[in-house]
Amino acid sequence: MQNTQDHDLDFHAIERKWQEEWRKSKIFEAEPDERPKFFITIPYPYLNGNLHAGHTRTLTIGDAVARYKRMNGYNVLFPMGYHVTGTPIIGLAERIAKKDPDTIKVYTTYHDVPLEDLLKLDTPEKIVEYFSREATKALKSIGYSIDWRRVFTTTDEPYQKFIEWQYWKLKEKGLVVKGSHPVRYCPHDENPVEDHDLMKGENATIVDFTVIKLYSSELIFPCATLRPETIFGVTNLWINPSGNYVVAEINGEKWFLSKEAAEKLVHQEKEVKVLKEVKGEDYIGELVVNPVLVGMLADELPKAVEVIGEKFGVDTSVAEVLKEVSKHEDRLKRIRKVVEKIDTVAKGLTEAFRAGFEGIKKNKDKEVIEAVEKLRMVVVPVLPAEFVDTDNATGVVMSVPAHAPYDYIALEDLKKESKELKEIADVKPIVLIRIEGESYEVPAVEVSKELGIENQKEEEKLDKATKIVYRKEFHKGVLLENTLYPGLAVSKVKDVLQKDLIELGIGDVFYEFSEKPVVCRCGTKCVVKLVRDQWFLNYSKPEWKAKVFELLDRMRIIPDYYKEEFRNKVEWLKDKACARRKGLGTRIPWDKEWLIESLSDSTIYMAYYILAKFINAGKIKAENVTPDLLDYVFLSIGDAKKAAESSGLSIKLVEEIKRDFDYWYPVDLRSSGKDLVANHLLFFLFHHVAIFPEELWPKAIAVNGYVSLEGKKMSKSKGPLLTMKRAVAENGADVTRMYILYAAEYDSDADWRKKDVESLASHLKRFYSLMKDYYTKDVEEFKHLERWLISRMQKAIKETREAMENLQTRRAVNAAFFEVMNDVKWYLRRGGKNPQIIFDDWLKLLSPFAPHICEEVWHWKHDSFISLEKYPEYDESKVDEVAEVAEEYIKSLMNDIKEVLKFVDAKTVYLAPAEEWKKEVARVAIKAGNVRDAMKELMKDERWRGMGKEVSNFVKRVLKESEIVEVDEKKVIEESKEFLERELGVKVVVDESKVPESKRKAAMPGKPAVYAE
């Protein structure tokens, strides 16, 4: 398998050897001492499978930082635990137990679990046991510097005690409250449906439709809308004529709604009693009253009613009611009054309207026409539209032709197609929104015309039109005078209006999926269910958020633009249901029916690592973990004596635990994948500020991206997947580590590519053979080239350190490995004989990334652990600019000569270093000291204007040469003559006289004239 040359490098043997040495010497077992401490944590992995390349990335970054900090004099604590609470492990056990073929396939092929082992994992406990063992093996095989004495699992009894304590604390502070919330629910299973139990509809989210009640003389028509503000512009309702509807009692009110809707409402805390099943078409032409507009227009309506009453002998008692209403100034109060008398209002107005409407068909009495027009504002007909989906919300929708292209076009169609409804459908759109910076009169009408929409069958165009109108109105729309909130931005209106309508008793909320269908694994269509009496973490509490913002302000977030992201997420975070019926975990201590949800039990567990050491050593048992103990250790509440008494531990031990905690806390860095930003990391912040005093709040968070496999997304549950174990087995720990660190920076995603991994492996082999060839050799001579190499090493050290301080592992590996490698190559090519002069530094520099191979090579000369050596310091005194510039000079000279030789087949190259001319520009440039000022100065001179680039190029060159103490070009060339001749295959002579005048003139400082013949 391996080539003959690789025989002397067995990654695995080296790795095993040093892992064993580290373990024996306990060098990663961290105990408090006089050094400054550094507490780094990585979110513990969830163990419903093997650790994979994604974990490998996050953990390797963490380990590289841990090792780097350790080598910088910090006492580093890097612990690890396992997360198993929640439902996925239970689900997995069930699927394994019933030998689900997909599960078996995924776990045998991608998680690399042997079939016979897998089939045994038919209980959650066995799964936890198996995968935690595998995880430990994997983490050890890759050589992380973890303090293994602190490992734990989230179902451990003492851990549950710790969680209970935390929840009591939160409860005391009023941060755990009761409420209800909507969930995706399977009526057949009678359970909330989790993602992996979903057959269809993974992308569906739950949206809340505002339901607005309009009243016929007998029924309520509950219109569902996402844009409640359009209630001010309703001209009619739409129902599907061929749809199945019901008349049902909903919480005691008589509603007309789709059959599906009635079924759905059962799950949304509504009393539903279906009275009869009906067809949509039977209700076409029904008239309904819009109570909102009735209230707002109460002044003008009595007269209209009376006119009609007089002419047609209709009961006008409603006019009296409306007069009463109009006595109120406040519009909301008016509406409330209308709602109080809604029966009278609905009956009176619809009857008046009907009489008037029929009347003017026969006799076009001007007064009556006006009265009807007035009433038409508040009394609207129910009309047919096939586009109404009875499976979406209530199946009853408002028509707002001024702002909804669908509504406008459907009305136009109706006028064309239906004789009976022609007249009633002939309405004027009511405009209620003004769009800033646009000149629309009636947006829906104009946009529909612009797009040339002919009829309601042109769905594509209609969707486009709807999108255009909606987008403009949402962003730039302002409500007009004929609404309840003149001047309010459309984007702000929804919440206010929804709340007002509900308070008035004419609004409601209908939860619905954004996408359909949503189907459970069992084949049943899911519904939205409102779960009652649920425990919530009260994240929306302003004081709590304020503290999180405070923490965020002083925290370091890497990369820094995530700080903004965090702020937004904190802003957006609402209360979170923290209790479950099902799953592994800890019960809510005061309400044992409920389990604490698994993200909610993983917020401050870093503190638990302190206890875990004592627990694993057998010094603390679950029964010792009492609230008093934790109060004392974590919060300095009470005293050691009390804590000791309550816990049954000795005072000495209690004090030792407290000392440990005081030493290690707070967390200095939490390094995590970016998938945890919107959940775990947020909760991590919230719970820290809730439980701990300021001085124990975390210091920094770092976020990294995902890992894909040959360009494909990895998936734990579907594959493809590369396990950590396999990556290490196939490539070795150091190769895996270096690759993953180098593959991407920060939150950008890394791609695992076999080809690139192999290429990196060969680079590492090359590194190793360089070490073999030179490391133990004595330095023969020390000259210009050695100074150059050492100088370059300083740059690498500086760059690597800077990168590591910012957690830029890609940049760090690039600087510490690839760039140094290139320098060493150049050095050897130039004839250098002593690359080993930088090898001690190089090994140390690389040791956080490829610790095993570095440890191995280091021990060829040393007895200490390189893992505990001091990380190289940048030493400015070793920087040799002269040497560096000279090498640059040679490189550029070589390129120049090569360029010339491309065109001339020559045997000899004559060189003439720059003459003492063209100095004017150079002098100005040198005086200015930098490009910017030099150019500013030079550009004052007419001669240089217009040739900026040429001049600037020249300036750059000049500046470069003059920044360093003069390079003696002749001398440098002479010293490297042999090298140049060897590389170029020609004779190299420095002789101005051989270079023709024309060429000589082209020479510049740092760029000699070249003549080949």
Next chain:
RNA sequence: GCGGGGGUUGCCGAGUUGGUCAAAGGCGCGGGAUUUAGGGUCCCGUCCCGUAGGGGUUCGUGGGUUCGAAUCCCACCCCCCGCACCA
């Protein structure tokens, strides 16, 4: 829709305090060397033109600022991620 990030040369991916940028590095591809295995290692080349180190055109699109823009400003197009009770 809201919020965050991003569009660079065949690919991945650096580079964004404007000027050392035709643009690092890796991969791929082409050529060469190596006691020459189509493997490994090393070297060279890899936007276009060019029989002298040069010139031309590039960094999502279109404008603008500037002596000078991948880098700054404006508009537009496109892509990725999160939007929850799920780890």
